[in-house]
Amino acid sequence: MSRNDRTYREQGLPENVPNDFPEELFERLEGMTPSEVSSLIEAWSVSDSVRHPAPGVGKARVRSNVLSAIDRRNDRAPVRRVPALRIVRTPRFVGVAASILLLVVASFLLAPEVTTFHAPEGSLTGLSVELADGSDVTLAAGSKLFVTDRFGAGERRVHLHGDAFFDVEKSDAPFVVRTFDARTTVLGTRFDVQAWPTAIDAETTVHVLSGRVRVSGTSPEAGVTLSPGESAATHAESREPVLLESVDVAQATAWRTGGFSFVNEPVGDVISEINRRFDIRVDAPASIRLRRISYWKQTVESPDEIMGDIAATIGVRYRRTANGYSLYLTD
Known part of the structure; x- marks a missing residue:
């Protein structure tokens, strides 16, 4: 099967195959049912419109899942070959139809599911959240915490946009907080993470009240380990964390009490x-x-x-x- 000598019109398959759909994938589509081919091509087509706040979820994630689905399907016995037809291009999906298709496709392909906790603006002392492992999180006004359905005993990872105070339940599984430019890893402790990517001084700042916390930036090897009463922030140019001096941790986390x-x-x-x-x-x-x-x-x-x-x-x-x-x- 090639881009120029096949069409899906008579099979009820999408006619608007995107220009960037890889040529080498057409051969791999043979042996799949028309409905399977239709779903995969439509998912690839609308992936340009997928936006998601959590890391690793979006256009690249959708297209990666499409490729994985093709590989998984090719590992099974073929059901029915798609007849040799010519591809006919029409304009991309627009308006309501595109929105509906995007929601349907994304619901199947965007994995894992992400729950968003949002502290509304106007909240002086923030929003309190208890996670599945028993850890408590207090979000400052306007902050968002993204938690996947994989969060639990074996994997404890969250993504933060804003300011949050964490009281982490002890466990053998590390507790990881990702921000736009840093990664904070702990086993059980109390600490605060501030990360506003649109700020004038856009950086991730971490304050530790108890326990030990590991903060890293783009390179895990360049991270720093913080003890109680210590703070660190990502450097404006290198995006690697550096220790901060003369920081009153109690004052820095006083937003929790107004x-x-x-x-x-x-x-x-x-x-x-x-x-x-x-x-x-x-x-x-x-x-x-x-x-x-x-x-x-x-x-x-x-x-x-x-x-x-x-x-x-x-x-x-x-x-x-x-x-x-x-x-x-x-x-």
């Missing part, structure tokens, strides 16, 4: 935290957002408190707006 703690951080990142914590919108020009500030307050009950403190600290003014606040420069 506290705010920032050490030499861009005002823009502080604004993002305020927006998430109080579910409001704070606007500021780049000239203010790029300034740096250190700030600590054990408990903040309203955005007015912290807005006044920030404005006074960096020498700007603020005013209320319809959706929140605006920071602006004085004349």
Whole structure:
């Protein structure tokens, strides 16, 4: 079977075979039923539209599963050869039909299943989650935790977008937290992971309260091991973790009780935290957002408190707006 001398029109198979469907796969499709060929080609076709927040799940994952399905099918006895026909191309799926097909195909091909825990914005002390192994996780406002259905006694892996405090149940199976640029591995401990990939200072920061934690970046060999009271963050250029000095771990994790703690951080990142914590919108020009500030307050009950403190600290003014606040420069 080749791309140019076969068509699936009379077999009820997809007519819009994508241009990037590998030529060598056509021979491997022989011996499969028309419905099998149809499903695989349609899955490949719509994979461009698959988006998923969890790592390793998306276009590449769908296409990898298509190839695996073809290999598994070829290992079995052939059912019926697909007749030799010519491929006819039509435009890609569009509109509602594409959306429906995408959902159906993705439901079969996207494995493992992923559960998303999301702490809504406006939550001052976050969302508490108990995992299947008995570990407890507290998510800061706006944070998301992705957990697959494989999580359990043998495999304990999660993916974090945002800020979360982990109280991990002891087990022989390592507990792994993946972020956009780091990997944190423990057996049983209490620690905090902060990872906002869209922040001005985009990095993964880990604070340890008890136990020992291994933090690595792009290279596992370049990781660091943290003891209680120690912190590390991925380096801006190398993306490898480095030990942080003079960090008050208790203050750094005070968000769980409504506290705010920032050490030499861009005002823009502080604004993002305020927006998430109080579910409001704070606007500021780049000239203010790029300034740096250190700030600590054990408990903040309203955005007015912290807005006044920030404005006074960096020498700007603020005013209320319809959706929140605006920071602006004085004349």
